[in-house]
Amino acid sequence: MKLKTTLLMLMFSVAALAQFTTEAIPTGYYNSATGTGYTLKNQLRTIITNGHNPQSYTTGLWNLYSTSLRDNFYENDGSLLDIYSENPTGIDPYNYTSTSQQCGNYTTEGQCYNKEHLIPQAYFGNGAMPMYSDAHHVVPSDGKVNGWRDNLPFGVVSGTVTNGCNAGATNTPCKTLNNSKIGNNLNSGYSSGFSGKVFEPIDEFKGDIARTFFYFATRYQDDMDDFYSAAANTLEVKAMFDGSTNKVFSTTFLNIMLTWHANDPVSPKEVAFNNAIYNFQGNRNPFIDHPEYVQSIWGTPAGTDTFDISTKVAVYPNPATSNTVNISSEVEITSLRLININGQIVSSIQNPVPDSGSVTLSNLPQGFYILTINTAEGSAVKKVLVN
Numbered sequence: 001m002k003l004k005t006t007l008l009m010l011m012f013s014v015a016a017l018a019q020f021t022t023e024a025i026p027t028g029y030y031n032s033a034t035g036t037g038y039t040l041k042n043q044l045r046t047i048i049t050n051g052h053n054p055q056s057y058t059t060g061l062w063n064l065y066s067t068s069l070r071d072n073f074y075e076n077d078g079s080l081l082d083i084y085s086e087n088p089t090g091i092d093p094y095n096y097t098s099t100s101q102q103c104g105n106y107t108t109e110g111q112c113y114n115k116e117h118l119i120p121q122a123y124f125g126n127g128a129m130p131m132y133s134d135a136h137h138v139v140p141s142d143g144k145v146n147g148w149r150d151n152l153p154f155g156v157v158s159g160t161v162t163n164g165c166n167a168g169a170t171n172t173p174c175k176t177l178n179n180s181k182i183g184n185n186l187n188s189g190y191s192s193g194f195s196g197k198v199f200e201p202i203d204e205f206k207g208d209i210a211r212t213f214f215y216f217a218t219r220y221q222d223d224m225d226d227f228y229s230a231a232a233n234t235l236e237v238k239a240m241f242d243g244s245t246n247k248v249f250s251t252t253f254l255n256i257m258l259t260w261h262a263n264d265p266v267s268p269k270e271v272a273f274n275n276a277i278y279n280f281q282g283n284r285n286p287f288i289d290h291p292e293y294v295q296s297i298w299g300t301p302a303g304t305d306t307f308d309i310s311t312k313v314a315v316y317p318n319p320a321t322s323n324t325v326n327i328s329s330e331v332e333i334t335s336l337r338l339i340n341i342n343g344q345i346v347s348s349i350q351n352p353v354p355d356s357g358s359v360t361l362s363n364l365p366q367g368f369y370i371l372t373i374n375t376a377e378g379s380a381v382k383k384v385l386v387n
């Protein structure tokens with residue numbers, strides 16, 4: 001009986017290890033991301049620019065959508081995963097299952113899908129490469145909703161929304177079939193400072209969109225001032241930006257993005273899509289791999305005192321190289337505990353170097369570990385692979 005249990009545990013562990021390994025970040029990918037703040041942002045820009053091999057807007061993106069950006073997470077039916085029509089808590093209003101449903105003409109929702117630039121083309125120049133075909137921000141979406149979103153900033157729609165959108169979405173505030181909303185921004189709370197028209201995605205995808213904007217603001221940071229000055233002053237999305245190459249965002253929209261990032265943490269869908277896009281075009285979204293980088297670069301949302309502690313600690317590189325793993329934290333670490341695959345405590349440290357904010361564990365045997373990091377503000381648990 002005991003042998004059987006051990007065997008089962010071992011099989012489970014091997015399965016968990018295999019899954020973890022296939023989804024891991026390539027060894028060394030973030031080795032040069034050693035700084036904090038805008039220094040870190042510059043380092044990330046170099047990492048995700050090197051290796052970015054832009055693919056074609058037509059066959060390339062269509063193929064990616066057909067093969068990889070599928071619903072293996074909600075209905076789990078392999079249909080296209082469209083953030084503007086997915087209903088995570090019920091039946092989707094419609095589904096796209098065939099390449100014959102690529103747009104095409106449409107008059108209502110559910111007729112065909114095309115490609116939505118989450119950072120609108122009009123902002124960076126219609127057709128300008130490599131932004132035009134960058135799969136990290138060009139996502140499949142229903143044609144009609146894509147048209148409604150147009151060049152609107154993302155934001156928080158004010159008031160109760162009961163109307164479905166009419167053909168031109170002129171009856172704002174109104175909502176799409178999956179309850180994405182169009183209307184005037186709520187000029188209070190975390191979205192205060194703007195009262196123009198915005199598009200609000202459903203909660204499930206708010207963090208996904210924020211991390212996409214953080215990617216774009218990093219990958220194309222050197223061009224963000226030029227985009228801003230070239231964009232027409234009537235272009236609505238311009239309200240999200242401030243024309244700088246470091247901060248990139250206006251204060252209001254940075255606060256919205258930071259809040260969405262904190263409230264909607266990285267999901268398995270984002271991890272899977274980040275890996276698929278890495279295979280497709282050779283670069284990654286660092287803010288999916290390392291959500292804590294957002295806070296290091298841009299800080300925390302205004303008025304937020306408490307945060308999920310897992311965003312305040314970083315474990316790198318992971319998988320660990322040279323049998324060494326580093327742990328950094330923005331809050332004082334009170335203790336650490338590293339447990340191996342057999343449940344044995346490999347390392348247990350009290351009050352490790354409280355002032356430097358960084359701890360190194362060396363001479364670790366190869367294997368899979370669970371690392372528990374206790375801080376004054378709470379605990380975080382991280383998986384660590386040493387290979």
Ligand SMILES: [Ca+2]
Pocket residue numbers: 071074075076079081086087092
């Ligand atoms: Ca679905």
Ligand SMILES: [Ca+2]
Pocket residue numbers: 203204205206207208264265266267
């Ligand atoms: Ca999400």
